[in-house]
Amino acid sequence: SKTKKNLTEQIESIVFRHRKIDDDFLEELEEILITSDMGVETTMDIIEYIKTETRKRNLTDTSEIKDVIKEYLINMLEENDEDNDTENKQRVILIVGVNGVGKTTSIGKIAYRIKQSGKSVIVAAADTFRAAAVEQLKEWCLRAGVDIIASEQGSDPGSVIFDAVNAAKARKTDVLICDTAGRLHNKKNLMNELSKIFKIIDREFGEAKLDVYLVIDATTGQNGLIQAKLFSETCSINGLILTKLDGTAKGGIAFPIVNELKIPIKYIGVGEKIDDLQDFNATDFVNAIFE
Amino acid sequence: MFENLSDKLQNALQKLKGKGKLTEKDIDLAMKEVKMSLLEADVNFKVVKTFINSVKERSLGSEVMESLTPGQQVVKIVHEELVKIMGQGESKLKINSNDITYFMMCGLQGAGKTTATGKLARKLKKDGKRPLLVACDIYRPAAIKQLQVVGASVDVPVFEMGDKTNPVTIAKEAMKHAMKHGHDIVIIDTAGRLHIDDSLMEELVEIKQTVKPDEILLLLDAMTGQDAVKVAETFNQYLDITGVILTKVDGDARGGAALSIRNVVDKPIKFLSVGEKMDQLETFHPDRMASRILGMGDVLSIIEKA
Numbered sequence A: 001s002k003t004k005k006n007l008t009e010q011i012e013s014i015v016f017r018h019r020k021i022d023d024d025f026l027e028e029l030e031e032i033l034i035t036s037d038m039g040v041e042t043t044m045d046i047i048e049y050i051k052t053e054t055r056k057r058n059l060t061d062t063s064e065i066k067d068v069i070k071e072y073l074i075n076m077l078e079e080n081d082e083d084n085d086t087e088n089k090q091r092v093i094l095i096v097g098v099n100g101v102g103k104t105t106s107i108g109k110i111a112y113r114i115k116q117s118g119k120s121v122i123v124a125a126a127d128t129f130r131a132a133a134v135e136q137l138k139e140w141c142l143r144a145g146v147d148i149i150a151s152e153q154g155s156d157p158g159s160v161i162f163d164a165v166n167a168a169k170a171r172k173t174d175v176l177i178c179d180t181a182g183r184l185h186n187k188k189n190l191m192n193e194l195s196k197i198f199k200i201i202d203r204e205f206g207e208a209k210l211d212v213y214l215v216i217d218a219t220t221g222q223n224g225l226i227q228a229k230l231f232s233e234t235c236s237i238n239g240l241i242l243t244k245l246d247g248t249a250k251g252g253i254a255f256p257i258v259n260e261l262k263i264p265i266k267y268i269g270v271g272e273k274i275d276d277l278q279d280f281n282a283t284d285f286v287n288a289i290f291e
Numbered sequence B: 001m002f003e004n005l006s007d008k009l010q011n012a013l014q015k016l017k018g019k020g021k022l023t024e025k026d027i028d029l030a031m032k033e034v035k036m037s038l039l040e041a042d043v044n045f046k047v048v049k050t051f052i053n054s055v056k057e058r059s060l061g062s063e064v065m066e067s068l069t070p071g072q073q074v075v076k077i078v079h080e081e082l083v084k085i086m087g088q089g090e091s092k093l094k095i096n097s098n099d100i101t102y103f104m105m106c107g108l109q110g111a112g113k114t115t116a117t118g119k120l121a122r123k124l125k126k127d128g129k130r131p132l133l134v135a136c137d138i139y140r141p142a143a144i145k146q147l148q149v150v151g152a153s154v155d156v157p158v159f160e161m162g163d164k165t166n167p168v169t170i171a172k173e174a175m176k177h178a179m180k181h182g183h184d185i186v187i188i189d190t191a192g193r194l195h196i197d198d199s200l201m202e203e204l205v206e207i208k209q210t211v212k213p214d215e216i217l218l219l220l221d222a223m224t225g226q227d228a229v230k231v232a233e234t235f236n237q238y239l240d241i242t243g244v245i246l247t248k249v250d251g252d253a254r255g256g257a258a259l260s261i262r263n264v265v266d267k268p269i270k271f272l273s274v275g276e277k278m279d280q281l282e283t284f285h286p287d288r289m290a291s292r293i294l295g296m297g298d299v300l301s302i303i304e305k306a
């Protein structure tokens, strides 16, 4: 049974109970925002913003608050959204993130989408660690109809990347997408390995446009922010993919990440099928939180 | 896990420590900080609220107000309430002595089911058991192959019927297979699913009815946010789970999910999964965990200085 009291319902219920925008009202609002994983800091920012706007615009009625919050959140997300499909260069997309967030699945979906748009794609299987990671990616590449460069489990991920870059150069492939093993951001050696991968691409394929996307599971709590910080330090992340938004979590952690690190969200994952990937749209995303 | 939470809690409480007399305002301020540090650790909002309320109520009672060292008394109360939330005593796996024991693993996508299936098998094999793993994930690409690789790495056989047979049938056939081949432990790996996916949740219910597992273990990622409780509640409603395995505890998540689960579904956390390798599974001790959160040594020393 899909019983889920959504934000709008919750806000409406407090709007109903509090006619005036006062401390009690704001405290309840604070609770609601925190339960969507936005974190204490972002929540406080929103509350401050509401206070200021209430004064500025002379708002007295609690029912006007919803639009103020929406507006604030949409702004936060849109501020960082730039276009990136303008260049004619070859492109490399490196996909990174902690364990089990949906990297490999997202790669299958992205590869399919790029292939459908008429471009050529190679996928590099640089997760040489996890059991059957290569087989899983192979299946996705089969579904997407794209080529894969892989080596056996236990081999050096750097050399897989090296081979894939050379293949992409030789075949003049439009887009090379690199899968990497899931790794927790607090594991030094694994992060060093990732840094090596990043450097190999940078060094061997400098002429290509490199995008590094961090995959974040929408159910992630406050740890997501630390993930984003540490992955950014290792290999400059310039996009986020927020997965599993078909669940009940609304991905509130994305707000502090975008807000603090100024990294835009590129795609959202909404299921396990090949076409369950959507371009990120700030208005839709914020509306979904409130619907 | 928990280090950060521990620091923050101690900071919040430290301020009360030296005070000879406490006003309601002192307590309010400290509790506000405690509340924020729990929320930043992803402790479920409702759990935080109940916790803060009971600490406040007790702190304003005569036991504290009339004490010569009210600050220390509050710290003590926080500690006691935390231990209460975590539950006490380790919770052992139920293992039949004369019959085959069945375990079923369930949880959201990517929580760590397949990995933990291998870890449990390894552990039980070391205890002299003859486990069999069952591949009931027919959906995820290469899920069966993954379980086979995991099984081979701990030298435990895997029963599979490909990805065209219904998981309920696979489970049923696995029972016969286990009987015939003298296995005493059967661990069923299931596909990851959303708790709101009715048809896939019903599939688990059917497997449960067919196998009647001795343990139904929910795998829960330690990095999960406020949604953790909803997930656990729903899996529990469908399946009446017997316990939880908290995964990816080797990360630096503050572990609020762990604090919330016991309190809301009243099912014990049985194991912590602390890495990707097969020997990285630990028995969970709630009391030790509470101590770790509070940096017990320090807290006790604060109390002792009373």
Ligand SMILES: Nc1nc2c(ncn2[C@@H]2O[C@H](COP(=O)(O)OP(=O)(O)OP(=O)(O)O)[C@@H](O)[C@H]2O)c(=O)[nH]1
Binding pocket: A097, A098, A099, A100, A101, A102, A103, A104, A105, A106, A127, A130, A133, A180, A181, A182, A183, A243, A244, A245, A246, A247, A268, A269, A270, A271, A272, A276, B109, B110, B140, B192, B194
């Ligand atoms: N419901 C849902 N499930 C998803 C989504 N994206 C991925 N998954 C599932 O999440 C699980 C993990 O996905 P993977 O793609 O293997 O994740 P990963 O990050 O590559 O995992 P590792 O390589 O092990 O670190 C699988 O069961 C996927 O089917 C999504 O958007 N929604």
Ligand SMILES: Nc1nc2c(ncn2[C@@H]2O[C@H](COP(=O)(O)OP(=O)(O)OP(=O)(O)O)[C@@H](O)[C@H]2O)c(=O)[nH]1
Binding pocket: A099, A100, A130, A182, A184, B107, B108, B109, B110, B111, B112, B113, B114, B115, B116, B137, B140, B143, B190, B191, B192, B193, B219, B247, B248, B249, B250, B251, B273, B274, B275, B276
């Ligand atoms: N660091 C760490 N990684 C873990 C732990 N447990 C599992 N993993 C990793 O998390 C990812 C997902 O693990 P799986 O065992 O495939 O998860 P699952 O629940 O079976 O996933 P689905 O079948 O897709 O739902 C893999 O990369 C595992 O290696 C753990 O305790 N610590």
Ligand SMILES: [Mg+2]
Binding pocket: A103, A104, A105, A127, A133, A179, A180, A181, A182
């Ligand atoms: Mg993967």
Ligand SMILES: [Mg+2]
Binding pocket: B113, B114, B115, B137, B143, B189, B190, B191, B192
């Ligand atoms: Mg699995």
